[in-house]
Amino acid sequence: MNLKVSFFLNGEKVEASVKPDTTLLNLLRDEFGLISVKEGCGYGECGACTVLLDGKPVNSCLILAPKVEGRHVTTIEGITPKDGLSPLQEAFIKKGAIQCGFCTPGMIISAHGLLKEKPDPTIDDIKIGISGNLCRCTGYIQIIEAIKDAARKKK
Ligand code: FES
Numbered sequence: 001m002n003l004k005v006s007f008f009l010n011g012e013k014v015e016a017s018v019k020p021d022t023t024l025l026n027l028l029r030d031e032f033g034l035i036s037v038k039e040g041c042g043y044g045e046c047g048a049c050t051v052l053l054d055g056k057p058v059n060s061c062l063i064l065a066p067k068v069e070g071r072h073v074t075t076i077e078g079i080t081p082k083d084g085l086s087p088l089q090e091a092f093i094k095k096g097a098i099q100c101g102f103c104t105p106g107m108i109i110s111a112h113g114l115l116k117e118k119p120d121p122t123i124d125d126i127k128i129g130i131s132g133n134l135c136r137c138t139g140y141i142q143i144i145e146a147i148k149d150a151a152r153k154k155k
């Protein structure tokens with residue numbers, strides 16, 4: 001039996017019919033075509049599927065779609081300005097914090113959540129903020145520098 005779920009996706013009210021065990025990750029990718037939300041591990045270890053749920057980063061592979069009823073879900077598309085890139089996205093490019101790009105949408109969502117909570121994070125805050133996001137390519141140094149750089153620019 002399918003269930004109806006309505007929620008706000010990147011600020012827009014949407015509705016879908018889902019199986020009770022559909023994950024938010026699969027709903028976003030399969031129903032809404034948001035393939036920026038990546039499936040890495042599928043069980044909460046890699047952070048590739050990170051989205052904001054009511055403003056807080058969560059692993060969408062661990063959230064059942066019916067649980068987002070009435071809530072706000074934000075993907076990388078929802079935090080990207082219409083006319084370009086955010087300072088955080090620019091900083092990732094400038095610092096070379098993107099290589100294969102698989103981790104990047106989730107990583108930027110986590111960094112965005114961190115900067116909203118802590119606009120002037122220490123290096124340790126940044127390390128903790130992205131500790132749920134794995135990157136196999138960059139070695140993290142460039143990512144940490146990019147987040148620090150974006151925080152500096154926002155001051
Ligand atoms: S796919 Fe969700 S944490 Fe890895």
Ligand code: FES
Nearest residue numbers: 099100135136137
């Ligand atoms: S850039 Fe490849 S996994 Fe992070």
